Amino acid sequence: MEDAALRAYLERARTIAVLGAHKDPSRPAHYVPKYLWERGYRILPVNPRFAGEELFGERVAASLGEVSESVDLLDVFRPPSALMAHLEEILALRPGLVWLQSGIRHPAFEEALRGAGIPVVADRCLMVEHKRLFRGALPLP
Template structure:
């Protein structure tokens, strides 16, 4: 992975300024990291848009089938999907003109990240948004 996709300045700016986060692959199960991180962000006052075509609601929030259905601009698309299925999520992030594509720990797709970066999105790879948010916002 390119070192710029773990740029501390980009990460710090994103966690300080993001007001909307779409969590792709959110789970209804409270023991799953996608659920925990989405719920954490929601409790921090960030507007969270859970994305999962198999769900209707999670911790009181409407769940959207895909990024195109999200009714507001998305600052960060936080991805909790296997690396091999990142490409369509990255394409959707580009199509909706999201601000950033963030791939959680263990998720990598160099081609999709390069495409998102070329389209003007900030890209963060193999990082936990919740950990970075906690570390930089106290």
């Protein structure tokens, strides 16, 4: 996805579901959604391990099937081998965009989403890209 389209999408987005959200502040699945939450996005955390607990001011859902509201962006922190198990729930949720975090790629999964009309960004960190698009590139030392 081109920078201009990505920037426009992130400007319009309000609600981000985070599949694999984590409580440990040292993990990307915590500090990336925390960064986004601090910038005004509503974060809907999803992780069966922490279901019912609170993260980012919201109750953690056990699965995407429990998310009953509109989701502008789904941020995924799951290993590639686990992605196909979530496909049916993602297709039912119909997020406006699926974002696979750094190191996460699965061509068949990505193609299934695109085939259903859901755009995908793969193997990129949403926090890094948000900073780059909205605060300019970080200067090199």
